[in-house]
Amino acid sequence: MKRIFTIYVMVLMLICTVGLVSAEEVRYGGMVRIAGQWGSLTNNFNPFLASGQNAPGTRSALYETIFFVSPLDGAITPVLGTAYQWEDNNLKLIIETRQGVKWSDGTPFTANDVVFTFNYMKKHPALDLNGIWANDVTKVEALTDHKVQITFAKPNTPLFRYIAHTLIVPEHIWSEIEEPSTFTNANPVVTGPFVKGQFSSQAVIYQRNATYWMEDKPYLDSVAYQAAKSNDTALLLLLRKKIDYSHLFIPDPEKALVAKDPTNNKYWWSVTNTNILYLNTSKELFTDVAFRQALAYAIDKDPLSEKAYYGVIAPAHPTGIIPGQQPQWVNKALSGQFYSYDLEKAKDILSKAGYSWDGSGSLIDPSGNKVPPVRILVGAGWTDFISMAQLISKSVKGIGIEMVIEQEPWSSYINSLMGGTYDTAICWGSGSGSTPYDLYYRTLESTFAGQDDGIAESNYSRYSSPVIDAALAKFRASSDLTVQQEAISTIQQLVVADVPYIPLTNRANFNDYQISRIVGWPDAENPYNGGDPGDELGGRLMLLNIRLK
């Protein structure tokens, strides 16, 4: 097994170094201009902070991770690591680090920098946003100057992605920083393809790193991230070709973007998550499985995709698994149980469970009371979710349920979700990653259901099942694909049969760009960075591969 992984990584390495640009002549130089709704930038390049608190580009142009794991299908691209393997029943992870890499101040990069980065997060828990030390890792040490060993108390193979996605900092700089969470790192020393250039609160410009470890890359001389304050500005800038790329939701992109200049204006909305109707199973109404099942059959998802996303983003699979991961993870043997819109079936389930309808068609529960109106929570002003909520409430009238749309501003919306005061709510999958494990772990694991302190960190449905917890543990303990597929299969069977939540539509990254100056963008045919936004980890691959036309 481990041998196969190593070979897999080697092959991917080859693809990445030779594959993307081959026969045609490559033009060097130029600047790519990226705009985003960042509002106002801060002069902060501390890679340990959550993105948004540091300047855009910190995670894509400056610092590098060990590997990059595609959010679409889990494909692994080596970065500062070249190969990895699990040993000792998945209790040890061995990572080979790249040789010949230099920090931008000339100091050589070694495995010690990797070890330092992890131990630094152990010393300062506020930096450990990925919870690496909170999740069974006990020791990180260097075996040689290009080999790192990570020891686990108990196996947790999905943590690989978080370990792989840790941005590595230079030991010789950071070992002297005492208060890293308030350190703004105004002069970043990095291994990445670009170094910091000029900064203002409205834009930050990065210049090519002259000593970058890939000899032929990056192709561009510089990268600029411009802060816009509204989507409208970003779209106008893109249409006027004042920028090249923006990660931006555009209502009806075919009409509003492509039709304005069909040869140059493009978009690739890569599906990396799922929009979900969460059902609060701690509320009495939703403790009844039959009621939840009936709801699942009563919601027509096609109009959701048509009205809220102009048909660009498709309805979700009932398991919640995203299209890129379906071939590998959806258990086709279960397809008979995958529900779809069917009012008769929904009514059938309800009447078998003892529900009935009064003269005006309202639903009456088994004890003879009218089912009260169900609230559906959305963020105030979030047009896509609001139109979904309207369509859902229309749809469930078919089985006699009244729905009331409740809009709450961002902070109280998320507070209601985590605090469990809502009835039903539309929100994205509170976890997403390179396998369905991330979705199921965060949305269904009982640890996150708020049983201890009332705050459900990510299991908003507050659904807990020993079967799911056991399946998640089985997945964690293994690095064998067949075992992991079995675990996911167990969970998806419960997700469709027990309906802890109802997946509504896919959820996408919104890559919009124009190719009048710069080409080589990732797209559906060549999804080399998983469609990550240009300031996120996958943005690095984009910055490495785009070039002048």
Place this chain on the structure above:
Amino acid sequence: MRYLLRRLGFLLFTGWAALSINFILPHLMPGDPAQVMIAKFQGRLNPQALKALSDAFGLTADKSLFVKYLEYWQRIFSGDLGFSLTYYPAKVTEVLADAIPWTIGLVGLGTIIAFTLGTLLGIISAWKRNSPLADILVPTALFFNSIPYFWLSLLMLYLLAYQLEWFPLGGGFDVFAIMGIWDKVGSIVYHAILPLTTIVITAMGGWLLTMRNNMMSVLADDYIIFARAKGLSDRRIKYKYAARNAILPSFTGFSMALGFVIGGSLLTEVVFSYPGLGYILYQSVISLDYPLMQAIFLFISLAVLLANFMADFIYAILDPRVKEGGE
């Protein structure tokens, strides 16, 4: 003197009340900043990060509201306003220092120009009432005063910047160019024209109408007729006699408007992607960034109170009667 002392006492009392409310209000808002932050990442962060973020923000320390209140006053007097949570770990003072010049430059200048132009036009339109010019001015002012600002600014952005490309599509200066100091000043002016124009046209109407109405009633007063009878020049009557008295009510409004400049103009900033305090205030409110929110409201309250105090002061000079009033 007694008048001024009384105003000063009033200033101190309202200042204390405003700042205390400023402390209490954010704490009444539902929600938890760390939750807001973690949810913003839409599932990309591990749930364990909630604890890490709370630690980093210093939210885990268990303190009573009263202790926090005392610390709040201590912070105000020491000038250390703490860390912003949205722009963590930037200090609140840094965040504000970056935005305040833009806001004062744009909204401050816009308010002053609008007031000056509006008042002058108001004087003219009252003086020359029944002339065609005055007849056009009033409905025009009414129109621009009641038009939704958001709509007007979007329209101007779309027509003048997007369609005709006379002006930039947004930002405070050309961020992609590397420029010398004078080029940069030129770029800043060029970028400010469009947002400044929208502020001036929409705000001017109000001043014009107020001034016109005041002028009209003053012009009917006996002392104006007396001044005419004395054979004083039109110019002298218009400005020294009528306008000086008619401007007093406008003046109070103007000082209030100057105080509110600090709040920035959210809509202008959003439409033109212009740097400034309005957007920062909005961000701080939606991400429950108490320290930043409190600091901005602190400055707004202080600015409004001070502007009012100054207005009272100047009022007393312009109109000596107020000093004796009520005694």
